[in-house]
Amino acid sequence: MDSHSKSGQFWKIKQVTDSMALVAELCGHFYKMGWVSGTGGAMSVRLHHLGLIIMTPSGVQKERMTAEDMFVKCSDGSDFIIPPVKASPHKPPKCSDCNPLFMKIYEMRNAGAIIHSHAMEACLVTMIRPLSKDFRITHMEMIKGIEGHGYYDELIVPIIENAAQEGELINSITEVLEAYPRTNAVVVRNHGVFIWGESWISAKTQAECYHYLFDAAIKLHQLGMDWSTPSHGPIKRSS
Numbered sequence: 278m279d280s281h282s283k284s285g286q287f288w289k290i291k292q293v294t295d296s297m298a299l300v301a302e303l304c305g306h307f308y309k310m311g312w313v314s315g316t317g318g319a320m321s322v323r324l325h326h327l328g329l330i331i332m333t334p335s336g337v338q339k340e341r342m343t344a345e346d347m348f349v350k351c352s353d354g355s356d357f358i359i360p361p362v363k364a365s366p367h368k369p370p371k372c373s374d375c376n377p378l379f380m381k382i383y384e385m386r387n388a389g390a391i392i393h394s395h396a397m398e399a400c401l402v403t404m405i406r407p408l409s410k411d412f413r414i415t416h417m418e419m420i421k422g423i424e425g426h427g428y429y430d431e432l433i434v435p436i437i438e439n440a441a442q443e444g445e446l447i448n449s450i451t452e453v454l455e456a457y458p459r460t461n462a463v464v465v466r467n468h469g470v471f472i473w474g475e476s477w478i479s480a481k482t483q484a485e486c487y488h489y490l491f492d493a494a495i496k497l498h499q500l501g502m503d504w505s506t507p508s509h510g511p512i513k514r515s516s
């Protein structure tokens with residue numbers, strides 16, 4: 278291998294290891310936000326130009342992960358890097374249960390990163406209106422943080438029903454990705470939310486806006502105000 282090729286290989290390896298470290302660092306931040314507590318939640322970043330996908334491991338303290346805990350998959354889902362087994366009593370590392378859901382989102386959307394949050398506000402907003410098929414909100418400045426949306430737009434986020442196992446959500450996620458072509462988030466009732474963007478920065482920024490809007494909706498509801506109407510006027514019995 279000539280020195281030019283060696284240099285190219287070095288920079289590719291560095292991009293992968295830097296991204297693995299970045300996912301660990303971001304999960305530490307998300308833990309402080311209440312998005313990945315109790316081992317819940319997960320994250321994935323896709324390195325389009327390298328054909329690789331980084332995913333968090335399953336069932337671990339998400340705020341204590343390091344770069345070497347990350348799984349790295351090829352675009353077809355096969356393993357590229359499996360984390361080393363740590364000393365007993367730790368179990369062998371397992372990739373996130375969100376793996377099939379992340380792969381489906383990558384397949385159906387041109388995403389560069391996906392965040393799965395277990396934030397309380399993402400749960401509660403689905404429980405206040407237990408029959409609603411989607412979360413709708415308008416006339417809030419933070420809607421502008423969601424790609425393709427303005428202040429006056431109605432932001433519509435599909436809600437799917439929860440299941441006993443994360444992988445069982447695959448059919449309902451696929452259905453809403455088809456039925457809501459503009460959405461870059463799916464809320465799972467009584468569980469959490471999946472949010473994606475073209476880069477990790479876009480996914481994180483939009484995740485902050487979605488969580489803000491869910492929180493605002495809950496607070497508006499507590500104040501007797503209807504979050505889904507332009508005036509946010511008093512809640513009517515039917516809403």
Ligand SMILES: CSCCC(=O)C(=O)COP(=O)(O)O
Nearest residue numbers: 316317318319335336373374
């Ligand atoms: C209390 S966590 C239950 C599993 C879950 O919903 C989740 O998001 C975490 O799954 P993972 O396999 O990525 O740890």
Ligand SMILES: [Zn+2]
Nearest residue numbers: 317318393469
């Ligand atoms: Zn989950």
